[in-house]
Amino acid sequence: MAARASTLSDVANEAGVSLATASRALNGSDRVVGEDLRSRVLEAAQRLGYTPNAQAQAMARGATDVVGLIVNDIADPYFSTIAAGLAAAAEEQGLLVMLCSTAGRAERELEFLTALHRQRGRAIVLAGSRTTARRHQQEVSRLLEAFTQGGGRVVAISQPKLPVDTVVVDNRGGAEALATRLHALGYRRPALLSGPPDLLAARDRQEGFLAGWRAAGGTEPTCIPGAFGRDGGYDAMLRLLDRDEDHDCVFAANDLMAMGAIAACRERGVAVPGDLGVAGFDDITTLRDVVPALTTVRLPLEEMGRNALELVLAGPATRPRRQQVSGEVVVRESTPPR
Amino acid sequence: MAARASTLSDVANEAGVSLATASRALNGSDRVVGEDLRSRVLEAAQRLGYTPNAQAQAMARGATDVVGLIVNDIADPYFSTIAAGLAAAAEEQGLLVMLCSTAGRAERELEFLTALHRQRGRAIVLAGSRTTARRHQQEVSRLLEAFTQGGGRVVAISQPKLPVDTVVVDNRGGAEALATRLHALGYRRPALLSGPPDLLAARDRQEGFLAGWRAAGGTEPTCIPGAFGRDGGYDAMLRLLDRDEDHDCVFAANDLMAMGAIAACRERGVAVPGDLGVAGFDDITTLRDVVPALTTVRLPLEEMGRNALELVLAGPATRPRRQQVSGEVVVRESTPPR
DNA sequence: CTGAAAGCGCTAACAC
DNA sequence: GTGTTAGCGCTTTCAG
Numbered sequence: 001m002a003a004r005a006s007t008l009s010d011v012a013n014e015a016g017v018s019l020a021t022a023s024r025a026l027n028g029s030d031r032v033v034g035e036d037l038r039s040r041v042l043e044a045a046q047r048l049g050y051t052p053n054a055q056a057q058a059m060a061r062g063a064t065d066v067v068g069l070i071v072n073d074i075a076d077p078y079f080s081t082i083a084a085g086l087a088a089a090a091e092e093q094g095l096l097v098m099l100c101s102t103a104g105r106a107e108r109e110l111e112f113l114t115a116l117h118r119q120r121g122r123a124i125v126l127a128g129s130r131t132t133a134r135r136h137q138q139e140v141s142r143l144l145e146a147f148t149q150g151g152g153r154v155v156a157i158s159q160p161k162l163p164v165d166t167v168v169v170d171n172r173g174g175a176e177a178l179a180t181r182l183h184a185l186g187y188r189r190p191a192l193l194s195g196p197p198d199l200l201a202a203r204d205r206q207e208g209f210l211a212g213w214r215a216a217g218g219t220e221p222t223c224i225p226g227a228f229g230r231d232g233g234y235d236a237m238l239r240l241l242d243r244d245e246d247h248d249c250v251f252a253a254n255d256l257m258a259m260g261a262i263a264a265c266r267e268r269g270v271a272v273p274g275d276l277g278v279a280g281f282d283d284i285t286t287l288r289d290v291v292p293a294l295t296t297v298r299l300p301l302e303e304m305g306r307n308a309l310e311l312v313l314a315g316p317a318t319r320p321r322r323q324q325v326s327g328e329v330v331v332r333e334s335t336p337p338r
Numbered sequence: 339m340a341a342r343a344s345t346l347s348d349v350a351n352e353a354g355v356s357l358a359t360a361s362r363a364l365n366g367s368d369r370v371v372g373e374d375l376r377s378r379v380l381e382a383a384q385r386l387g388y389t390p391n392a393q394a395q396a397m398a399r400g401a402t403d404v405v406g407l408i409v410n411d412i413a414d415p416y417f418s419t420i421a422a423g424l425a426a427a428a429e430e431q432g433l434l435v436m437l438c439s440t441a442g443r444a445e446r447e448l449e450f451l452t453a454l455h456r457q458r459g460r461a462i463v464l465a466g467s468r469t470t471a472r473r474h475q476q477e478v479s480r481l482l483e484a485f486t487q488g489g490g491r492v493v494a495i496s497q498p499k500l501p502v503d504t505v506v507v508d509n510r511g512g513a514e515a516l517a518t519r520l521h522a523l524g525y526r527r528p529a530l531l532s533g534p535p536d537l538l539a540a541r542d543r544q545e546g547f548l549a550g551w552r553a554a555g556g557t558e559p560t561c562i563p564g565a566f567g568r569d570g571g572y573d574a575m576l577r578l579l580d581r582d583e584d585h586d587c588v589f590a591a592n593d594l595m596a597m598g599a600i601a602a603c604r605e606r607g608v609a610v611p612g613d614l615g616v617a618g619f620d621d622i623t624t625l626r627d628v629v630p631a632l633t634t635v636r637l638p639l640e641e642m643g644r645n646a647l648e649l650v651l652a653g654p655a656t657r658p659r660r661q662q663v664s665g666e667v668v669v670r671e672s673t674p675p676r
Numbered sequence: 677c678t679g680a681a682a683g684c685g686c687t688a689a690c691a692c
Numbered sequence: 693g694t695g696t697t698a699g700c701g702c703t704t705t706c707a708g
Binding site: 005049051052053054055056058059064066069073074075077080081083084087088091096097098099100101103108114115117118119120146149150151230256259260262263266284285286287288289290291302 | 343387389390391392393394396397402404407411412413415418419421422425426429434435436437438439441446452453455456457458484487488489568594597598600601604622623624625626627628629640
Binding site: 355356357358359362369370371372375394396397398399400 | 693694695696697699700701702
């Protein structure tokens, strides 16, 4: 058992042709092979159950067909939807996706970066939000630089903070538009569950919201930080409620946090949207049917994944490309006119 | 620019040592290298920005450190949670995960299987449900067989239909227990949104529920098939409502379908759980806070991912291992006692 | 159109 | 300890 897998030269022997001919017949090439030999090779391959060794091909050709994807947490719908988009696009191109989920730990990002470099992947797509940790970002830049030098492509889906092609998400604009909209709906005393202070995406959403709010001429909102995710929103909401302030709506930095916040409200007997309007960000598909339907800013998550792959394929540019995608405010029941 | 990445022999030259020594110093080996030479090599590598080529290493060593994961749809929380568990475990072992999302198309499964074979991955984890398509399953078996012959490991997360190590999900038992529970709660006239008829998981859940129901002594339920996912549940529910039968509860084959069903009810003015109780399956995390809270069967999704990797590492067995995981009925507001 | 041979980058005997 | 030298499986000149 486990008889050594047959190789191309096995096939060549079996077919009674040279290695070169077998190679040309099986794995495309500009050179043409005579019909008789070609079929002899094909049959031999068939007979031996030959499967080309992609590693060897990659070495010989000097190029792989895998692109790495680094996300904060693949279980998070935000990232899994992006991953789905990327995977679909990759599949169409015959590329394979190497999945790297950092589970929020920054060091992992560095480890994955070097692992992907070692794999000599064709490209690396960084889907995690950039952080404010100077030191970490420098390390990331250094590794990416090295990877690029080696001929690899890098695409980020986040803020345009890295000198690489980037699918730039307009977190700021989306949040700003949401603030304006909430104000127009009659809300006057918002609070923010602003997410992790060190994540740029969270910070941008917060700043955008504040900017929009101030422009609309409202009072200065309270901001409570907290982890992204349901529990982060839940905890932040409890903390907010403990402050016993008088808010008429809450903007959570993402939908998951908004769900957590609503859960907290329910536990504390705060009616949503009766006592308090709640809005999120992302428009996670899985949450589209919840009650009350969540007001949010819809991001074209899957498309973002596809766009990232497009940038990968676009090849290196003289200067970093920026692919802007923006969010669309979706007002639903969780923030009725007031 | 894009100067050819430096190789091990570059490092050896730079350090003035032999290729072998450089290799031993940089990438572990039982052999010991003198302290002076070792540091000279390390410095040289540092200076040259050397990054080992994993492909070359894999070829020379005859073993890779990537395991492939094939799922139906990575955007589905069911699979993304399993993926998260697998990814976490893989990371701990220094393994990389190749993500393959078939988007429901069976042919893709075959394509990915051969792609993974070509990559000479250490293992393939098949997380998609097995189908009833004889032909397809045969093809899958054939490819897996070939892969195993080549020394690769295969682990399935599904039904024990393939002759490979399997994390067996007790869909039947879970659904059966749910049926019993619903009966005990006072429900008497259930309908099933049974999912895709060709998916074994769906079929098992349906059969389990029916078995449990019959044992409890109820009337024969109506079964409406439909795609997994929100829309599938929505459509199936509309069809059910159109039949104008008199049901007091609905069991959807998974949580996503249950959500779709609830949405359909809402549109049609059917109160849940007032007029109709609704239960799902999986206990998707993202949906834990919805209202009404969903009665469901909780599956240890993340753990299943981890278990799969454990089986991978366990190495080949003389006969297929079976790792049983079972669901736990979680009764919530969507099916109050009646 | 086909074949011989030189790599691709690295590991692992096998010598010294 | 350290160096030499075969490969690993495949692609791709370069000759014929």
